[in-house]
Amino acid sequence: MSKIEIRNLVKMYGAHQALHGIDISIAPGEFCVLVGPSGCGKSTTLRMVAGLETISGGEVVIGDRVVNGLKPKDRGIAMVFQNYALYPSKTVYENMSFSLRLAKMPKPEIARRVNDVAQILELTPLLERKPGALSGGQRQRVAMGRAIVRDPEVFLFDEPLSNLDAKLRGQMRAEIKRLHQRLNNTIIYVTHDQVEAMTLADKIVIMKDGRIEQQGTPDEVFHDPDTLFVAGFMGSPPMNLIDCIVTPTGIRLSEVEIACDVPPSLTSGDKVVFGIRADDLRPSSEGAEGVPIKAHLDLIEQLGTENLAHFRLGHTEMIGKTDGRTALSAGDTPSFTLQMRHAYFFDPATGARLR
Amino acid sequence: MTRIIQGFRAQGTAYLFLLPCLVILGALLSVPLYKVVEYSLYDNVIVERNPTFVGLQNYRDLLTDGAYWSASLNTILFTIGSVVGHIIVGTGLALLVNSDINRHAQTLFRSLLILPWIFTAVVVALNWQLLLNPFGVVNYALGQLGLIDEPLDWLGDPALAMWSLLVISTWRGYPFIMVSFLSGLQSIPQELYEAAEIDGAGFFAKFWHVTIPQLKPVIYGVALLDLIWTFQLFPLVWLTTGGGPGRATEVLSTMTFRFAFVDFEFSKAATAAVSILVISAAFTILYLRNETRKI
Numbered sequence: 139m140s141k142i143e144i145r146n147l148v149k150m151y152g153a154h155q156a157l158h159g160i161d162i163s164i165a166p167g168e169f170c171v172l173v174g175p176s177g178c179g180k181s182t183t184l185r186m187v188a189g190l191e192t193i194s195g196g197e198v199v200i201g202d203r204v205v206n207g208l209k210p211k212d213r214g215i216a217m218v219f220q221n222y223a224l225y226p227s228k229t230v231y232e233n234m235s236f237s238l239r240l241a242k243m244p245k246p247e248i249a250r251r252v253n254d255v256a257q258i259l260e261l262t263p264l265l266e267r268k269p270g271a272l273s274g275g276q277r278q279r280v281a282m283g284r285a286i287v288r289d290p291e292v293f294l295f296d297e298p299l300s301n302l303d304a305k306l307r308g309q310m311r312a313e314i315k316r317l318h319q320r321l322n323n324t325i326i327y328v329t330h331d332q333v334e335a336m337t338l339a340d341k342i343v344i345m346k347d348g349r350i351e352q353q354g355t356p357d358e359v360f361h362d363p364d365t366l367f368v369a370g371f372m373g374s375p376p377m378n379l380i381d382c383i384v385t386p387t388g389i390r391l392s393e394v395e396i397a398c399d400v401p402p403s404l405t406s407g408d409k410v411v412f413g414i415r416a417d418d419l420r421p422s423s424e425g426a427e428g429v430p431i432k433a434h435l436d437l438i439e440q441l442g443t444e445n446l447a448h449f450r451l452g453h454t455e456m457i458g459k460t461d462g463r464t465a466l467s468a469g470d471t472p473s474f475t476l477q478m479r480h481a482y483f484f485d486p487a488t489g490a491r492l493r
Numbered sequence: 494m495t496r497i498i499q500g501f502r503a504q505g506t507a508y509l510f511l512l513p514c515l516v517i518l519g520a521l522l523s524v525p526l527y528k529v530v531e532y533s534l535y536d537n538v539i540v541e542r543n544p545t546f547v548g549l550q551n552y553r554d555l556l557t558d559g560a561y562w563s564a565s566l567n568t569i570l571f572t573i574g575s576v577v578g579h580i581i582v583g584t585g586l587a588l589l590v591n592s593d594i595n596r597h598a599q600t601l602f603r604s605l606l607i608l609p610w611i612f613t614a615v616v617v618a619l620n621w622q623l624l625l626n627p628f629g630v631v632n633y634a635l636g637q638l639g640l641i642d643e644p645l646d647w648l649g650d651p652a653l654a655m656w657s658l659l660v661i662s663t664w665r666g667y668p669f670i671m672v673s674f675l676s677g678l679q680s681i682p683q684e685l686y687e688a689a690e691i692d693g694a695g696f697f698a699k700f701w702h703v704t705i706p707q708l709k710p711v712i713y714g715v716a717l718l719d720l721i722w723t724f725q726l727f728p729l730v731w732l733t734t735g736g737g738p739g740r741a742t743e744v745l746s747t748m749t750f751r752f753a754f755v756d757f758e759f760s761k762a763a764t765a766a767v768s769i770l771v772i773s774a775a776f777t778i779l780y781l782r783n784e785t786r787k788i
C-alpha cells in the first residue's frame with residue numbers, strides 16, 4: 139500500500155503537447171479512476187506512471203520515491219492491459235509465475251503464491267491451460283492474477299473491461315471491487331465508461347484534452363460538477379444542457395419563461411447554459427416540487443423500474459424520467475416539473491459552473 | 494452422372510479459364526517428371542536410339558558409388574549450413590531494421606538489405622569470384638589488417654571452398670528470412686513486450702519468451718521452405734566453384750548436371766535427379782502439412 143503523487147506531469151509528442159500539467163494525489167489504498175473521452179490523456183498518464191512512456195516534465199512519486207528514471211519493474215507496480223497481454227505460448231501457471239521466475243524467487247514460494255492467487259480468482263482448474271483455450275472473462279482473471287502474484291504496491295488497470303460483453307463486464311466490475319476491498323492496494327484505473335468510474339472509484343479524475351476537468355469523490359463529481367463538460371459527461375442519460383437567457387424574474391428557456399432564482403453574479407440579459415438531470419425532471423403528477431412546464435412527448439424508453447421520456451419544450455429536446463408504472467405515450471402533452479433546487483448554471487464561453 | 498454434367502454446366506466457364514493453365518502445367522511439369530523417372534529405368538537414353546530397360550540397376554549403381562555419397566554429404570552440409578546462416582543473419586538483421594530508429598533510415602536499411610536477393614545468381618557468383626580472388630579485395634583487406642600472411646585461394650582450396658560457398662550462400666539467401674521475420678515481428682502485439690517489461694524481462698528474456706514463441710510458426714515454415722530451395726540449389730554452386738576443387742563442393746544438383754551435360758550419361762543423371770526429387774518431396778509434404786495446420 140503506497141501513496142501516489144503525480145505532480146505537474148507533462149507529455150510532449152514532438153511539438154504536440156498531450157498532457158498539460160497533471161496533478162493527482164492518491165492516498166494509500168485509494169481506488170482512483172481516470173475517466174474521459176478517447177484522446178483525453180488518461181491512458182498516457184497511466185503509462186507514464188507505469189514507466190512505459192517517458193516523462194517530458196513533472197514527476198511521479200510512488201510511496202516515497204520519485205520513480206521518473208526507474209524501469210517499470212523497479213516501480214513496484216503491476217498492470218492489467220486492455221487486451222490482457224497474456225503470453226500465448228505459456229500456460230496460465232507460467233503466465234502468472236513469469237515475473238516471479240524472472241525475479242529468481244525460489245520455486246516452492248512461486249508455487250505457493252500462484253496457487254493462493256489462483257484460488258482467490260477461481261483459476262485453479264485452468265492453471266495448465268493456455269490463454270487460447272480460455273474465455274474472455276477467464277483471460278481477464280488470469281491477467282489480474284498475474285498482477286496480484288507480484289504483490290505490488292500499486293495496481294494499474296488500462297481499460298480492462300472494454301473487451302467484455304455487458305453482462306460479464308458487470309460481473310468483473312464487482313469482482314475488481316471485491317478484490318480491492320480484500321487486498322486494499324492503491325489502484326489507478328483508466329476507463330472511458332462513466333458507469334465503471336462511478337461504481338468503482340473512491341476518487342474520480344475526469345480528464346479532457348490533456349487537462350483535468352475535475353477530481354473528487356463520485357458523489358462530488360456527479361452532484362456538484364465544476365464544469366459544463368463534467369456535467370455532460372457523468373451520468374446516463376446525460377444531463378439536459380440548454381442555452382437560455384437570464385430575465386428579471388428567472389430565465390427564458392426556449393421561449394418559455396421560467397420563474398426561478400439564478401446565481402447572484404448573473405444579470406438580466408446574460409446568456410447561460412441551464413443544466414438539469416433527467417432524474418430532476420419528472421411528471422408533475424408524481425408530486426415533484428418545482429416549476430411546471432408543458433412537455434410534448436416524442437418517445438418513451440422503457441427501462442423497467444423507470445422510463446425515459448424524450449420531449450420537446452418549445453424547440454428544445456429534453457429527457458425526463460417517469461416512474462415505470464406511469465402510463466404515458468408519445469404524442470401526450472403532460473406537465474413535467476423542473477426541480478429547480480437541483481438545477482445548474484454554466485458560463486457558455488468558459489464552461490465554468492456559475493454558483 | 495447428370496449431377497456432374499449439371500455441375501460442369503454451372504461451373505464450366507471457370508474450368509475453361511483454368512484449362513490453359515492446366516495444359517501448361519501438365520506439359521511443363523508432369524511430362525518431364527514422368528520422363529525423368531522413366532529414363533532412370535533405362536540404360537543409355539537419348540545417346541542411344543534404342544535404350545535397354547534395366548529396372549533398378551541405375552539406382553544400385555548410384556547407391557554404391559562413393560562419389561554419390563560424398564555429394565550427398567556435401568549437400569547436407571551446404572543445405573544445413575546455408576539455412577542456419579540465413580536464419581541467424583536474417584533474424585539478427587530483421588531485429589535491427591525493426592528497431593525504433595529514424596523512419597527514413599529504417600526504410601533505407603530495409604531496402605539496401607534486400608538487395609542481395611534481387612541480383613541474379615550469375616551476378617552474385619561473378620562478384621564473389623572477384624572478391625575472393627587471390628588478388629581480390631578480401632585478400633587485400635585481410636592482408637592489410639594483418640590477419641593473413643599471404644593471399645588465400647578461397648574458392649580453389651579444398652579446405653576453404655565449402656566455407657566460402659556457405660558465406661556466399663548466406664549472403665545471397667538471408668533477405669528472404671529477414672523479410673519474412675520482419676513481417677512476423679511487426680505482427681507481435683506491442684502490449685506483450687510492455688507486459689514483459691513490467692514483469693521484469695530484459696532484452697534477452699523478451700526475445701526468448703515473447704519474440705521467439707510468437708515467431709515460431711513463421712520460423713518453422715520459412716526454414717522448411719529455405720531447406721527445400723537450398724537443397725536443390727544449382728546455379729550459385731555451379732557458377733562459383735563448379736563443384737570443385739576436385740569434388741570438394743560437389744552437391745547433388747551439380748553432380749546431376751555433370752552426369753547429364755558433361756558425361757552425357759543421361760540415365761545416371763535421371764537417377765540422381767529422382768533421388769533429389771524424393772527428398773525434396775518429403776520436405777515439401779512436411780511444409781504443406783505445416784501450412785494446412787496453420788489454416
